[in-house]
Amino acid sequence: MKTIIGQLEIILYVSDQSRSRRFYAAILGQDPVLDVPGMTEFMLTDSCKLGLMPETGIVKILKDKTPHPGSGNGIPRCELYLHTADIEKSFALAKQVGALVISEIEPRDWGDIVGYVSDPDGHVIAFAKSLG
DSSP states (O other): OOOOOOSEEEEEEESOHHHHHHHHHHHHTSOOSEEETTEEEEEEETTEEEEEEEHHHHHHHHTTSSOOGGGGTTSOOOEEEEEOSOHHHHHHHHHHTTOEEEEEEEEOTTSEEEEEEEOTTOOEEEEEEEOO
């Protein structure tokens, strides 16, 4: 089966683009590949980007068709599951730059060691490393 998906971009709606840019630059260990008013993007892999879009920007597109994204701040709405070679370092760095610890690093029954934090808007971030 041939895939029809080329580039993948995951976009998080954020309350403060500058704050989120600093947070994600720190935990990802990289500068954004795009940083303009209304959108910040980080390359996670050769074919996957993480975008940060201000809630106020997406509201112009969503209009009154959905609830305002800001009404969900602090409510887990997605999870970024990031495999990392040094889970302890990544987890500690996230805490250092203001992530809220949800669950400490521990072996999980699906075969990964994972620690969970949340970003300033409540999006869940999992730092994972395979047990096998």
